[in-house]
Amino acid sequence: MAAVEQVVGKSDSVVVRLRGVAKQYQRGSEVVPVLEKLDLDLPRGDFVALMGPSGSGKTTLLNLIGGLDRPTEGSITVDGVGIDKLSNAALGRWRADNVGFIFQMYNLLPVLTAERNVELPLLLTKLGKADRRKRVHTALSLVGLSERMHHKPRELSGGQEQRVGIARAIVTDPTLLLCDEPTGDLDRKSGDEVLDLLQALNKQHGKTIVMVTHDPRAAERATRTLHLEKGRLEREVKLMSWLGFVWANLTRRKLRLVFTLLSIILAFLMFGMLDALRTSLGKAVNLTGADRLISISKVSIIDSFPVSYYEKTRAVDGVDSVVHLNWFGGVYKDGKAQIPVFPINVEEFFKVYPEVKITPEEFAKWQADRQGMVIGQVLADTYGWKVGQRIPIKSSIFRKANGGDSWDFNIVAIYKVENSAGWDNQSAMFHYDYYNESLQFGRDQIGWMTIKVKNPDESEAVAKRVDALFANSSDETKTATEKAFTKQFMAQIGNIGKILVSVVFAVFFTMLLVTANTMAQSVRERTNEIGVLKTLGFSSGTILRLVIGEALFLTILGGLIGFGLAWLAVGGMAGFMKKYFPVFEIGDSTILISLALMIVLGVITGLWPAVSAMRLKITDALRRG
Structure with a gap:
C-alpha cells in the first residue's frame, strides 16, 4: 500500500515539533492522563536529555516522537512529516528511514552476530550487498567494534552490546536518534564510553538526539535538559545562590x-x-566506688597470698566487709571461649558490691548450693545460658585433685549491674570453698581482696593499716583505693x-x-x-x-x-x-x-x-x- 505522507513543509531549523500533544490510557472505566498538551520544538542537531521521576511520561514522549505510539490529541511533525497522520504501514516505513532506536537492554537478536544485527535495518532498503557491507563496517568502525563484528551478543560485554546497538541505530543515517536509558544497565566506564559516542555523533556528525535518562551525569552530556513532571514540561529556571557559586x-x-x-x-x-x-x-575511673580498696600482693598482681589474710583484714579498724577473689582462668567450649570466672567468699560479696543485683531468693539458693554459680547478663546472652542449667567450665590454670581440669557448675542466678565500673556484666562467680577443696595444688591462697571501708574519707588511712598488718611478712600487700587501682591498671x-x-x-x-x-x-x-x-x-x-x-x-x-x-x-x-x-x-x-x-x-x-x-x-x- 502506498505511503500516505502528510508533508507540512520542512524546516531547516526545527526537526521535531509537538503542538498540543496529549496522551491518555484507558484503564477499565478510568482514563489515566500521561501527557498533557505539550508544545515542544527540537532544533536540528540538538541533543536533549529528558529527565523526571518515574511515571512522569518520559518514555511515552519518546515513543510518540519515534512513532511507536500515537497521541490522543495534538500533532507531531518530524522533519516536515506529520507522523500522527500516517497509517501503520507508512509509519513503519517512516521509522525505518528516519529514526534510530537505542535501548537500555540493547535488544540485539541473540542468534545474529554483531555484523548481522547492524545489517538488519538495511534489509528494508534497496541497497545491494556491497553497499550494505560497506555501511555496516563503517558503523561498526565508528563505534570501535570492527574486530568484534563476528561475535554474537553473548560473547560481548554490556558496553560492547550497547555500541552494537548504536551502530545498528545509525547505519541507515537516520534523522533522529532516540535513546531510552542508554547507560542504565552499564557500569560507569562503559556508560561513559557510550555517552562519548553519543556526543561525537551529535557534535561531529550533526545527529539530533533525544535521550531519556535518570542519571544527572548522562544529562550533563546533552546540550540541554528538559524536565517532565506529571506529564508536563517544567520550564523553571534555577537562579544561582551564593552557596551554589x-x-x-x-x-x-x-x-x-x-x-x-x-x-x-x-x-x-x-x-x-x-x-x-x-x-x-x-567515666570508668569516676564510677569506681569511693568506699572500696583493692589489696594485692606487693610483689606482683599475679602473686597470691594466704586466705588467712581475709580474716585478719576484716578485723582492721575502719573495715566494713571484705571479699577475696582468685583468677580462675575459665575456659568454655574446648578452649575457644575464655570467661572471667572468680571463686569468692559468697557471704560478703554483695556487701562489697551492692550495685551487683540478684534477688534474696536467688542469694539464698546460691548459699545452699556448693556448686552454684552466678553469671552476668552478657554471659547469659552470649552463650544462651539459663538459670537451672548445669555447665562445665575448664580452668587454664588449676587442676582438681583427681587430675581433671573440668569443673561443673549449676547456674542459680543471672546478675545485673547498676552503673558501676567496679564490677562488669560478663563475669561468673562461684564458692571459694568448692574451688579450694577441689584443688590439686595451691590451696588456701587468694589472689586479691576488695575491701569496703566504713568511712570513705578514711580510705587511705585504712589502706595503710592493712599494709602495715602484713609488713615484713613473706607475703606483703599493696593496698590502694579502687580509683587509684583502676587508674594504674588503665595506665x-x-x-x-x-x-x-x-x-x-x-x-x-x-x-x-x-x-x-x-x-x-x-x-x-x-x-x-x-x-x-x-x-x-x-x-x-x-x-x-x-x-x-x-x-x-x-x-x-x-x-x-x-x-x-x-x-x-x-x-x-x-x-x-x-x-x-x-x-x-x-x-x-x-x-x-x-x-x-x-x-x-x-x-x-x-x-x-x-x-x-x-x-x-x-x-x-x-x-x-
Whole structure:
C-alpha cells in the first residue's frame, strides 16, 4: 500500500515539533492522563536529555516522537512529516528511514552476530550487498567494534552490546536518534564510553538526539535538559545562590576536592572516636566506688597470698566487709571461649558490691548450693545460658585433685549491674570453698581482696593499716583505693590514648596543609576570574568573604561527615564496648568543640588565600587571563 505522507513543509531549523500533544490510557472505566498538551520544538542537531521521576511520561514522549505510539490529541511533525497522520504501514516505513532506536537492554537478536544485527535495518532498503557491507563496517568502525563484528551478543560485554546497538541505530543515517536509558544497565566506564559516542555523533556528525535518562551525569552530556513532571514540561529556571557559586568554584577540580574532603573527614572521624575512648576511660575511673580498696600482693598482681589474710583484714579498724577473689582462668567450649570466672567468699560479696543485683531468693539458693554459680547478663546472652542449667567450665590454670581440669557448675542466678565500673556484666562467680577443696595444688591462697571501708574519707588511712598488718611478712600487700587501682591498671590504655591524640594532631595538621593548599591553588587558578568579579563590582571585602566561605564550606562539610560517621560508629560499637567500659559514648561538649574546630580551621586555611585574592589589582588579574 502506498505511503500516505502528510508533508507540512520542512524546516531547516526545527526537526521535531509537538503542538498540543496529549496522551491518555484507558484503564477499565478510568482514563489515566500521561501527557498533557505539550508544545515542544527540537532544533536540528540538538541533543536533549529528558529527565523526571518515574511515571512522569518520559518514555511515552519518546515513543510518540519515534512513532511507536500515537497521541490522543495534538500533532507531531518530524522533519516536515506529520507522523500522527500516517497509517501503520507508512509509519513503519517512516521509522525505518528516519529514526534510530537505542535501548537500555540493547535488544540485539541473540542468534545474529554483531555484523548481522547492524545489517538488519538495511534489509528494508534497496541497497545491494556491497553497499550494505560497506555501511555496516563503517558503523561498526565508528563505534570501535570492527574486530568484534563476528561475535554474537553473548560473547560481548554490556558496553560492547550497547555500541552494537548504536551502530545498528545509525547505519541507515537516520534523522533522529532516540535513546531510552542508554547507560542504565552499564557500569560507569562503559556508560561513559557510550555517552562519548553519543556526543561525537551529535557534535561531529550533526545527529539530533533525544535521550531519556535518570542519571544527572548522562544529562550533563546533552546540550540541554528538559524536565517532565506529571506529564508536563517544567520550564523553571534555577537562579544561582551564593552557596551554589561557592560549590561551583570548589567542584572545578573534583578529584582534588575529594582528596581534600577525605583528609577532613578522617581527621574528625578520629577525633570523635578518640573522644569516645577518652570519655569511657574517664567515666570508668569516676564510677569506681569511693568506699572500696583493692589489696594485692606487693610483689606482683599475679602473686597470691594466704586466705588467712581475709580474716585478719576484716578485723582492721575502719573495715566494713571484705571479699577475696582468685583468677580462675575459665575456659568454655574446648578452649575457644575464655570467661572471667572468680571463686569468692559468697557471704560478703554483695556487701562489697551492692550495685551487683540478684534477688534474696536467688542469694539464698546460691548459699545452699556448693556448686552454684552466678553469671552476668552478657554471659547469659552470649552463650544462651539459663538459670537451672548445669555447665562445665575448664580452668587454664588449676587442676582438681583427681587430675581433671573440668569443673561443673549449676547456674542459680543471672546478675545485673547498676552503673558501676567496679564490677562488669560478663563475669561468673562461684564458692571459694568448692574451688579450694577441689584443688590439686595451691590451696588456701587468694589472689586479691576488695575491701569496703566504713568511712570513705578514711580510705587511705585504712589502706595503710592493712599494709602495715602484713609488713615484713613473706607475703606483703599493696593496698590502694579502687580509683587509684583502676587508674594504674588503665595506665597502658592511657598511653595508647596519648599516642592516638598525637596521631589525630598529626592528621589535623596534615588536613590544615592540604586544605590551605587546595584554597591557594583554587585562588591562583581563578586570578583572571577574580579580576572579572571585581570588574563587575564585587568589592574586595566580598571577595575575601567568598574565599573564606569556600574554606568554611569545605571544613564544615567534611567535619560534619567525619563527625557523623564517628557518631554512628560509636553508637554501633556501644553495645560491644560496654562489655569492657561502663560507658562508651561521645561527650556532649565534644559536639561544640568539633563545630568550633571546623570554623577555626576553615578560617585559618582560607584566610591567606582570601587576603591574596582581596589584594589583587583588577588590571593585573585580567592581564593574567
